[in-house]
Amino acid sequence: MTVVFDRPYQFVPPMRSSWWPTVIQTLRLYDLYLRYSEGVVDYELRGLEHVQASKDSGRSMLWAPNHCRYADPLALGWPARQLGVNVHAMASWHLFNVSSFDSFALRRMGAFSIFREGNDRQSIEAAVQVLVEGKRPLIVFPEGAMNRTNDLVKPLLDGVGLIARTAARRRVKQLDDGQDPTVVVHPVGIKYLCIEDPQPWAELQLDQFEQRFAWQFMPDRDIRTRTVDVAATFLAIKEMQYLGQVQQGSLSQRRDALIEHLLRFGEQSLGLPMTIADARDRGRAIRAKASEQHFSPHQDTSEAELRRVATAADLAQELLSYQESYLLPGKATDTRIVETIQRMQELMDGRSNNRVPLKAVIEFAPAIEVSTSRPPKGQRDPVMQELDEQLNDLVANLSKEARAL
Incomplete structure (x- = not known):
């Protein structure tokens, strides 16, 4: 659950000391954690010359990666170590x-908190200050939340552009003559590739799902078909839970209908106006309202109901990652099968089996220079537009390196 009901939000500031991150890098604790907890046992770095050029020129850097696994923040410790930066x-x-x-x-390790369910001015200010100082690269995931589809990039949030532009204006005013005041954004594509053939692992995980469904003496099916069948059954279970019956239509139609029901349930329960179009923004508004009501001295809704609402909003968020096209014949790859199975395990059991060995490919794009001037009124921020295009290109190209089924 992403909404914290145990205690109200309290900003966790960044630690400025370099002692701890240096020790963590020196002892290679990133490597140990990623190997044993996330199954990421190898890595390859590309495009570091772009980042090295920004570092050598004294520019302040914001790294903007796609976000598809819990491993992503720690995996970025590898290029940081190679570049000699925290x-x-x-x-x-x-x-x-x-x-x-x-x-x-x-x-x-250098993290500080962001309150996704509200307007966190302290966190934004801390991020801006990190860039103004320019001593360390700042990592911000522009998709906002983790997206379990490694080959797709979700719509980007505009916060990256706001943070970078604010910092760019301040650096111009605060830096001494002779120092480069430029702030740059480096798009970062992260792709996880299977090192070995994952089919034996996948068959074992699917066997366990099918046993839970009491499926016996099933006909022989290929791994793609089995994965799609389990995903369809999982969707049907959630339809029974929230709708009382299995819906008609294609998997994508049924998924979209369930997402709409989950979000509408939250909006009606909390008295939110149904005026937001984007499903992710609707889920964010529901979580924000649930958190606000929970810690309000005049709470109108029971804690149990608020938890139900937040859980439903989280499920809607997760279902957005299930794309029917992802596993169509001719489209499925070994990594897509692994992602889908692990996503279902997390939703059903709260954790996934990470014993399939993965290699992280991390590729940096050339720097996007951040202008200090405001973007034209009514137009998208040019920084966000270029980031969107470059990040999608990176991920699309990296996705071709997976094995086709």
Whole structure:
């Protein structure tokens, strides 16, 4: 659950000391955690010359990667180590509430909190200040939340452009003559590739799903068909849970109808106006309202109901990652099969089986220079437009390196 009901939001600032991140890098703790907790056992870095050029010129850098796995923030420790830099990163508030150890480790690796359910001015100001100082690259995931579809980039949030432009204006005013005041954004494509043939692993995971569904003596089917059948059954289970019956139509039509029901349920329960068009923005508004009501002294809705609403909004968010086209014949790859199976495991059990060995390919694009002037009224921020195009190109090209089924 992404909404924290245990305690009200309290900004977790970035730690400026370089001692802890240097120790973590020197002991290669990123490598150990990624290997044993996320199954990421190897990596390849590309385009580092672009980042090295920005570093050598003294420019302040914002790294803007796609976000498809929990491993992403730690995987970016590899290029940081290669470049000899420490980083700061914005991390969702709920990650600081998983455990005391996680909160301790996140801070010492350079993370600071962002409250996704509200207007977090402290976090935005901290991000801007990191860029103004320019001592460390700042990592911001422009998709906002993790997207479990490695080959697709979700619509980007405009916060990256706001942070970068604000910092660019301040650097011009605050830096001494002779220092480069430029702020640049580096799009970063991250792609996880299967090192070995994942079919034996996938068959075992699908066997376990089918046993839970009491499926016996099933006909022989290829791995793609089995994965689609399990995903369709999972959708049917959620339809029964929230709608009382299985719907008619294609998988994408049924998914969209369930998402609409989940979001409408939250909006009606919390008295929100149904005026927002984008499903992600609607889910964000529901979580924000649930959090606000929970910590309000005049709470109108029970905690149990608020948790139901937040859970439904989270499910809607997760369902947005299920694309029917992702596993169509001729489109499926080994990595897409692995992603889909692990996503279903997380939704059903709260955790996934990460014993399939993966290699992270991390590719940096050339720098996008951030202008200090405001974008033309009524037009999209040019920085965000270029970031969107470059990030989609990176991910599309990297997706071709997976094995076709």
